Amino acid sequence: MAAARHSTLDFMLGAKADGETILKGLQSIFQEEGMTESVHTWQDHGYLATYINKNGRLPPLVRGGAIDRYWPTADGRLVEYDIDEVVYDEDSPYQNIKILHSKQFGNILILNGDVNLAESDLAYTRAIMGSGKEDYTGKDVLILGGGDGGILCEIVKLKPKMVTMVEISFIDQMVIDGCKKYMRKTCGDVLDNLKGDCYQVLIEDCIPVLKRYAKEGREFDYVINDLTAVPISTSPEEDSTWEFLRLILDLSMKVLKQDGKYFTQGNCVNLTEALSLYEEQLGRLYCPVDFSKEIICVPSYLELWVFYTVWKKAKP
Amino acid sequence: MAAARHSTLDFMLGAKADGETILKGLQSIFQEEGMTESVHTWQDHGYLATYINKNGRLPPLVRGGAIDRYWPTADGRLVEYDIDEVVYDEDSPYQNIKILHSKQFGNILILNGDVNLAESDLAYTRAIMGSGKEDYTGKDVLILGGGDGGILCEIVKLKPKMVTMVEISFIDQMVIDGCKKYMRKTCGDVLDNLKGDCYQVLIEDCIPVLKRYAKEGREFDYVINDLTAVPISTSPEEDSTWEFLRLILDLSMKVLKQDGKYFTQGNCVNLTEALSLYEEQLGRLYCPVDFSKEIICVPSYLELWVFYTVWKKAKP
Numbered sequence: 001m002a003a004a005r006h007s008t009l010d011f012m013l014g015a016k017a018d019g020e021t022i023l024k025g026l027q028s029i030f031q032e033e034g035m036t037e038s039v040h041t042w043q044d045h046g047y048l049a050t051y052i053n054k055n056g057r058l059p060p061l062v063r064g065g066a067i068d069r070y071w072p073t074a075d076g077r078l079v080e081y082d083i084d085e086v087v088y089d090e091d092s093p094y095q096n097i098k099i100l101h102s103k104q105f106g107n108i109l110i111l112n113g114d115v116n117l118a119e120s121d122l123a124y125t126r127a128i129m130g131s132g133k134e135d136y137t138g139k140d141v142l143i144l145g146g147g148d149g150g151i152l153c154e155i156v157k158l159k160p161k162m163v164t165m166v167e168i169s170f171i172d173q174m175v176i177d178g179c180k181k182y183m184r185k186t187c188g189d190v191l192d193n194l195k196g197d198c199y200q201v202l203i204e205d206c207i208p209v210l211k212r213y214a215k216e217g218r219e220f221d222y223v224i225n226d227l228t229a230v231p232i233s234t235s236p237e238e239d240s241t242w243e244f245l246r247l248i249l250d251l252s253m254k255v256l257k258q259d260g261k262y263f264t265q266g267n268c269v270n271l272t273e274a275l276s277l278y279e280e281q282l283g284r285l286y287c288p289v290d291f292s293k294e295i296i297c298v299p300s301y302l303e304l305w306v307f308y309t310v311w312k313k314a315k316p
Numbered sequence: 317m318a319a320a321r322h323s324t325l326d327f328m329l330g331a332k333a334d335g336e337t338i339l340k341g342l343q344s345i346f347q348e349e350g351m352t353e354s355v356h357t358w359q360d361h362g363y364l365a366t367y368i369n370k371n372g373r374l375p376p377l378v379r380g381g382a383i384d385r386y387w388p389t390a391d392g393r394l395v396e397y398d399i400d401e402v403v404y405d406e407d408s409p410y411q412n413i414k415i416l417h418s419k420q421f422g423n424i425l426i427l428n429g430d431v432n433l434a435e436s437d438l439a440y441t442r443a444i445m446g447s448g449k450e451d452y453t454g455k456d457v458l459i460l461g462g463g464d465g466g467i468l469c470e471i472v473k474l475k476p477k478m479v480t481m482v483e484i485s486f487i488d489q490m491v492i493d494g495c496k497k498y499m500r501k502t503c504g505d506v507l508d509n510l511k512g513d514c515y516q517v518l519i520e521d522c523i524p525v526l527k528r529y530a531k532e533g534r535e536f537d538y539v540i541n542d543l544t545a546v547p548i549s550t551s552p553e554e555d556s557t558w559e560f561l562r563l564i565l566d567l568s569m570k571v572l573k574q575d576g577k578y579f580t581q582g583n584c585v586n587l588t589e590a591l592s593l594y595e596e597q598l599g600r601l602y603c604p605v606d607f608s609k610e611i612i613c614v615p616s617y618l619e620l621w622v623f624y625t626v627w628k629k630a631k632p
Contacts, residue, residue, distance in 0.1 A: 019355075069393075070394075075398065075420075077385075077396040077397070077398060078386075078394070078395075078396045079393075079394075079395045079396060079618065080393040080394045081393070081397060082393060082586060103586050103618075104391075104584075104585050104620045106585050120613075120620070123613070132367060179475040234556065268420075269420050270419050270420050272400060297436075297439070297613055297615040299620060302395065302618045303420060303435070304420045304421075304615060
């Protein structure tokens, strides 16, 4: 028996019913009320449903399908993407590599569920290279990460002396293959060979590489950290993440010339606490540094993103 | 009695239950399944609900509240905005004027439910002025619409000869008041007076003004149409909208110098049919024109937007 009493409704189920069954069973009730009901199902994940009156102004949900259109932003908002095709979806021994096509943003590279970059996002690459204010001609550049090849592709156009890119995810040939085939608007032909006249790609963990360079006294004009976003969590158990981040920063400063610049992405502008914690770390490096930040609109992110420039304070 | 049979569920209600009552009644069932259930209600509009398992990755919906965070994009996708404050909400005799605050985009002007512009959206203003490639020094400029004051504010900085802005919505003093108080990052001090050394704001319907100028033989170097988006609907009853759009275009061409430029926004890049129809109209004007288009990322729109430049073909 199911009786509506004031504002609660008691259900008694003849058998165990899961959420999906219940939602299907409800369709007729909402239809009786003249509401358009639509439900999007993730297998084993949950349901998103809209029930809209005639005067409602919400779009109906796009039902089912192999392609997930509903994602969270970094600051935890729900947004729908215009994904219309799964271009590439492979499990390598290391990770899941997905390239999805967005009608407006082009192909989007997603590693283990983490959005890396879309073909529309030259703004990201420009920002992490210093927003067009730097002269890379004849310079020594170190890129940490940068798997999609966008940064490498843009810098080699600017006649640098040498660009070294260290990307552990390239241990996975399938990432290289996926990018050079489907993210070509971003990486150009730079991933067709991992070595060129003015660049080399090292398939290694960046920590030992940085340690080696530091020991050898090797120095760069620019270090670009495109490894990962600033950790979102601020709980104590995440200390090790901050330790790791600081280790990379310290090592990067060690291989950076005294008048060199370090560029990195931060996080979405709304995660102010995580950004403050990151800036705190910058005050705890082995050498004193200054920094500036810039807020950039990266088209496919659907949220504003913070980028940092860090440099060594002038010696007294 | 409510019995689960395979994949459907039959409900019998003891009394008429509305959607909200049903959704509330369902909470315990979803909780039993270990699902987090959250519902967002619009009064008389409908419901948006998520039911998320522990391994789900969707953010919970923000419940209730006076501020609606869930909006459709122009291409009909569901997106959540980080609205945290209603800054201004007044009904004038002409329209509803709302200014909402977004944590990342700043204040957003909304007239009768239509998003006009956010303080973050200088990219919109730059694009509709020709993306920084034009020299406005000593030029005669006509702005149609442009209520938020952004275009006027940016052009007067560039030492034009005279800018005339024709904005009927300024018949509504409350729009001017709202903008000059809460959209100051966009309009600067340009709306404090409706007349300055090199600009004037006419509170009139632009059609009679254009007709008058055409009759007088008055000509401008630039005409900037910031009136409204290209109509989304492509049904026959919308013919009158296209007629209206063509009337404005024809009149604008009449007051445009032979080597002048006409700038306007188009629509979101995904509405390809509406954009094609607009381009068709450009082939049906009284004089032959050429056009180019540019795709711009306007931060608060959460979708890419098309802007047009139109100019008269050289006389043979």
